[in-house]
Each structure stands twice: as C-alpha cells, then as structure tokens.
Amino acid sequence: MTDNRLDGNAAGGALREVFAVDLTAATGQCSNCSQRLALAESRLYTHAPGLVGRCPGCDAVLFRLVRGPGRAWLDLRGVTCLQFALPGAT
Amino acid sequence: MARATVLGRLTWRVATVAAVRDETPTARTIVLDVPGWPGHLAGQHVDVRLTAPDGYSTQRSYSVASAPRGDRLELTVESLPDGEVSPYLTRVLSVGDPLELRGPIGGWFVWRPEAPEPVQLVAGGSGAVPLMAMIRARTAGTAAPFRLLYSVRDPEAVLYRDELRGASEDGSGLDVTYAYTRRAPEGWPRPPGRVDAGLLAETAWAPELAPACYVCGPTGFVETVADLLVAAGHDPARIRTERFGPGGGRP
Amino acid sequence: MSVIGIVSPGFSGRRRGGAPDLPPGQYLTEDFPVLSAGPTPHVPKESWNLTVTTETGAAHHWDWAGLTALPTERFTVDLHCVTKWSKLATAWEGISLDTLLAGVETSAEYALAHSYGGYTTNLPLEDLLDGQAWIAVRYDGEDLTPEHGGPARLLVPHLYLWKSAKWVSAIRLLNEDHPGFWESVGYHNYGDPWREQRYWGD
Numbered sequence: 231m232t233d234n235r236l237d238g239n240a241a242g243g244a245l246r247e248v249f250a251v252d253l254t255a256a257t258g259q260c261s262n263c264s265q266r267l268a269l270a271e272s273r274l275y276t277h278a279p280g281l282v283g284r285c286p287g288c289d290a291v292l293f294r295l296v297r298g299p300g301r302a303w304l305d306l307r308g309v310t311c312l313q314f315a316l317p318g319a320t
Numbered sequence: 321m322a323r324a325t326v327l328g329r330l331t332w333r334v335a336t337v338a339a340v341r342d343e344t345p346t347a348r349t350i351v352l353d354v355p356g357w358p359g360h361l362a363g364q365h366v367d368v369r370l371t372a373p374d375g376y377s378t379q380r381s382y383s384v385a386s387a388p389r390g391d392r393l394e395l396t397v398e399s400l401p402d403g404e405v406s407p408y409l410t411r412v413l414s415v416g417d418p419l420e421l422r423g424p425i426g427g428w429f430v431w432r433p434e435a436p437e438p439v440q441l442v443a444g445g446s447g448a449v450p451l452m453a454m455i456r457a458r459t460a461g462t463a464a465p466f467r468l469l470y471s472v473r474d475p476e477a478v479l480y481r482d483e484l485r486g487a488s489e490d491g492s493g494l495d496v497t498y499a500y501t502r503r504a505p506e507g508w509p510r511p512p513g514r515v516d517a518g519l520l521a522e523t524a525w526a527p528e529l530a531p532a533c534y535v536c537g538p539t540g541f542v543e544t545v546a547d548l549l550v551a552a553g554h555d556p557a558r559i560r561t562e563r564f565g566p567g568g569g570r571p
Numbered sequence: 572m573s574v575i576g577i578v579s580p581g582f583s584g585r586r587r588g589g590a591p592d593l594p595p596g597q598y599l600t601e602d603f604p605v606l607s608a609g610p611t612p613h614v615p616k617e618s619w620n621l622t623v624t625t626e627t628g629a630a631h632h633w634d635w636a637g638l639t640a641l642p643t644e645r646f647t648v649d650l651h652c653v654t655k656w657s658k659l660a661t662a663w664e665g666i667s668l669d670t671l672l673a674g675v676e677t678s679a680e681y682a683l684a685h686s687y688g689g690y691t692t693n694l695p696l697e698d699l700l701d702g703q704a705w706i707a708v709r710y711d712g713e714d715l716t717p718e719h720g721g722p723a724r725l726l727v728p729h730l731y732l733w734k735s736a737k738w739v740s741a742i743r744l745l746n747e748d749h750p751g752f753w754e755s756v757g758y759h760n761y762g763d764p765w766r767e768q769r770y771w772g773d
Contacts, residue, residue, distance in 0.1 A: 234605065234607060235565070235610075236564060237539075237561065237562065237563045242381075243330065243423070243425045246329070246330040246425055247330050252428075268428050269428075270428030270429060275609060277605060277606050277607060278608045279608075279753050280608075280753065280758075282608040282609065289609065291608075294756045298757060298769065298770040299770075303757030334577060370579040370582045371577065372579070373578050373583075376584045404584060408579070408581070408582050412582065413581075417579075417580050417581075419579070
C-alpha cells in the first residue's frame with residue numbers, strides 16, 4: 231500500500247514560486263530520525279489542504295507548504311540545516 | 321543554453337501549440353512554442369494551468385520530453401480515463417491554442433550531458449517521458465553509455481518506439497530492454513511480468529560500474545525498482561527517483 | 572481567488588455546480604474525495620482507544636466496546652472542504668460529543684483533537700457541544716473505512732472539514748488555544764465556511 235502520495239519532486243513548482251533557488255535539490259536532515267535526504271526524496275502528500283513532505287525513513291513531517299491567494303506559508307520545522315549547491319559561486 | 325545560477329521567481333507564461341503528435345492510442349505529444357523559454361535540463365517538468373470561462377482553474381505537472389532546444393518544448397501526456405486535465409490536453413487542445421505553463425521545475429531528477437558515468441534508466445509506463453528527454457539530450461560529445469529498461473503494459477503502449485529503435489541501432493550507446501507486464505509481442509522470449517531482480521541483473525548496468533540510476537513511474541513501481549536496485553548493490557545515493565500518480569498527473 | 576489566467580479554449584473542467592445553497596467559493600461534488608496529509612492509519616477496533624483529558628489532567632478512556640455502548644445518533648449533514656468541494660446530505664451514525672462529554676468535568680474553553688498518525692486540529696470546546704459534533708463510526712450505512720477516517724472520526728460539519736479529524740485518538744480540553752496541524756501553517760484558526768474563513772486573516 232503506497233497510499234496516495236508522490237515525492238518531493240512534485241513540490242518543485244510550489245517551492246519555486248517562493249524561492250529563487252531550487253529547494254527540492256537541497257539536502258537536509260530529518261529532525262526526528264536524523265536521516266539526510268534531498269527534499270525531492272521526501273514522500274509528498276498532495277491530496278490535502280497543503281503539500282505535506284514526510285521523511286521516507288520514519289514518516290515524520292519534514293515540511294508543510296500552504297498556498298493561498300497572494301500568500302504562501304512554509305513550515306520546515308521537521309528539517310534541520312538545509313544545504314544548497316551554488317554552482318558557479320565561490 | 322546558459323542558465324542563471326540564481327533563478328528568478330517562477331512565473332506563468334503563455335505557450336502556443338505548434339503541433340500535436342499521437343504516440344499511442346492514449347498518449348499525445350504536444351509541441352509548444354514558448355517565447356523566452358530559459359532552457360531546461362533533461363528530467364525537469366513544467367506546471368500546466370487550465371482555466372475555464374467561469375474562472376475555475378486547475379493545474380498539473382508534466383515532464384518535458386524534449387531535449388533543450390530554443391523556444392520549443394515537447395510534453396507527452398497520457399490520457400487518464402477519469403482525468404480532468406489530461407483528456408483536455410490529449411483530445412481538445414489544438415494547434416494554435418494557447419497553453420499556460422511555468423517552468424522549468426526541479427533540480428534533483430535531472431541528467432547533465434557532461435556527467436561521465438554510465439546511465440541506467442528504468443521507466444514504468446509513461447515514466448518514460450522524462451527519461452526520453454535524457455536520451456535525447458545526449459550529444460556527440462556524451463561519453464556516458466545509456467541503458468533503458470522500459471516496463472510497459474503491452475506493445476501498443478510503448479512511447480517513442482521508432483525513435484528508441486533508431487537510437488539503439490545508430491551506435492550512439494543506447495541499449496533498450498522492454499519488460500511487458502500484461503501482454504508481450506508474439507514470440508517474445510520472456511513471459512509478461514513485472515520487473516524483478518533477475519531481469520535487472522540480466523539487463524541493467526552492474527553496480528560495480530557505479531551507474532547513475534534514474535527511475536520514474538507510478539509510486540508503487542518506483543519503490544519496488546529502487547528497492548531492487550539497492551538490494552542488487554547499487555549505491556542509494558546514485559539512485560534518483562520520480563513518482564507520479566493520478567493526483568499529481570505527471571507525466 | 573488567485574490571479575485568473577487566460578481562458579483555455581474548450582476547457583470547462585470537471586462538471587461542477589455552484590448550487591445557491593453552498594457556502595461562498597464552494598463547488599458541488601457527488602463523489603467523496605479522500606484527503607490525507609500522511610499514511611492512512613489502519614487501527615483495528617480491538618486496539619482502538621479514545622482519550623479525553625481535561626485541563627486538570629483528568630483522563631477519560633473509551634475502548635471500542637465502551638464507545639459503541641453509548642447511545643448513537645443517525646444524522647444527515649453537508650460537508651464543506653477548504654479545497655472547495657462540498658458534498659450535501661451525507662448520512663452518518665455516531666456518538667454525539669454531548670453524550671461523550673456528559674461525565675467529563677471541565678471549565679476549559681478550547682479543544683485540541685489528536686489523530687492516530689499525528690494529525691491535530693483545534694477548535695473552541697463550545698463548537699463540539701449542543702448537537703454540533705459527533706464521533707462518527709458509520710457512513711452511508713457501512714462501517715467507516717480507514718480512507719474516510721475509520722474506525723472513528725470526529726465530525727464537526729459546521730466548520731471546514733479539516734476540523735473533522737479522521738482517526739481521532741484523543742481530545743485534549745485546554746485553557747489555552749493551541750493551533751493544530753493546518754491552523755499553524757496558514758489555515759484559519761476557526762474555519763467557518765459560510766464566512767469563507769480559509770486562511771489566516773480571512
């Protein structure tokens with residue numbers, strides 16, 4: 231049973247609407263089980279009032295993204311220390 | 321095409337349908353002109369937004385099927401029987417019509433032509449779409465040899481059949497293996513069935529070659545294949561996956 | 572509304588009615604969409620438990636036999652989901668919160684519902700009372716399936732459906748309001764569909 235879910239790749243558009251970097255390729259650590267992963271690797275629940283990304287190791291909530299008219303809310307409390315690649319930058 | 325290191329915010333663009341091409345009885349490729357398209361990487365997707373006259377609006381994600389090439393973009397859309405968006409894209413949308421989209425999206429499930437390691441692609445059904453973009457993005461200078469394991473319901477459901485045959489016979493370094501899940505062609509050596517450890521061992525790059533693996537398909541397929549690859553000894557860090565489902569609508 | 576894009580020629584979208592008796596911004600649906608923010612918990616009735624704790628720390632427990640021994644009611648209500656679908660005249664069976672909380676002594680003003688799987692949602696305690704809320708155990712004449720929150724879910728139909736916690740496991744009665752899973756990330760703290768209280772500040 232895989233429930234009704236995708237993966238963090240599918241959150242790319244909603245996140246890129248807010249951020250000028252691609253957050254799905256950023257890596258972070260699950261604050262529950264300490265697994266390191268790219269947000270693209272999270273289990274993404276989209277049949278919900280917002281997007282919910284969960285840890286593939288322990289199912290803990292990594293992030294929640296809600297999009298309203300003219301506003302967006304992002305809660306990243308389940309992820310610690312995001313690392314971004316900055317190609318071309320020093 | 322040069323890509324800015326720091327991307328701008330994602331905004332909606334209006335594309336125009338330049339051509340449509342039926343790939344299978346249920347899948348259609350839509351060729352789009354997107355003025356000012358910033359270019360994309362193989363594996364990336366776009367969001368498509370449809371709006372009804374009364375303001376009702378809905379959006380879905382679709383993988384880009386084409387290699388980066390100017391302002392042209394190709395999407396291949398599989399029509400879902402109960403779908404709201406895919407039947408419109410495959411049956412109603414016509415040449416000359418406008419289509420709103422934004423992208424490119426996603427920096428994880430991407431392949432860059434300069435990457436030297438062998439590439440193992442595993443497609444489940446219409447999961448072949450972003451993998452086809454990777455196959456098409458190979459250039460004369462691409463050193464990486466490609467293998468595609470393509471799990472598909474029956475021969476009629478295969479996307480890009482002729483192009484895949486051509487690319488696997490032209491000496492450009494592509495091997496294609498089909499795994500039919502429901503019905504195989506007459507005389508096919510393997511009975512219909514799902515991808516399993518034996519088929520992977522037989523047809524995929526060995527773990528010792530440290531290939532970059534890209535797996536795309538329905539959620540259950542992707543997780544089964546990713547588990548099989550890990551069990552076979554592939555480094556989980558070299559396996560990139562992309563799941564799609566009825567709600568996500570990709571590809 | 573978000574910024575409306577260009578109209579897509581020939582696109583009408585899934586058939587939907589804007590019936591006059593719907594709250595603002597809602598569309599009518601005939602099926603019953605399944606929304607979920609996580610894996611669907613499969614809780615056997617034998618191990619199912621509901622706990623109500625009060626502001627003093629007093630705890631009240633019901634197992635499945637204990638819950639279903641309470642008087643049940645049949646009720647027909649309209650459902651309004653914040654994702655804009657509404658489903659009218661849904662038939663349920665369950666235990667009124669008035670019945671459940673009859674023996675619970677409290678002066679708390681707020682409630683925080685918890686679910687198997689970790690979901691939470693908050694609401695004023697008074698919105699759970701006076702015939703406005705139930706622990707639902709049957710839908711459309713059948714036991715409630717896990718997809719729709721079975722074996723038992725909270726049902727508070729006068730608020731947006733995210734307040735009707737599926738797989739309810741506990742209700743904490745509190746002196747202070749604690750925003751729940753969606754209320755803490757942009758969704759309205761109260762969520763009255765007739766006042767279209769979808770997001771913070773609505």
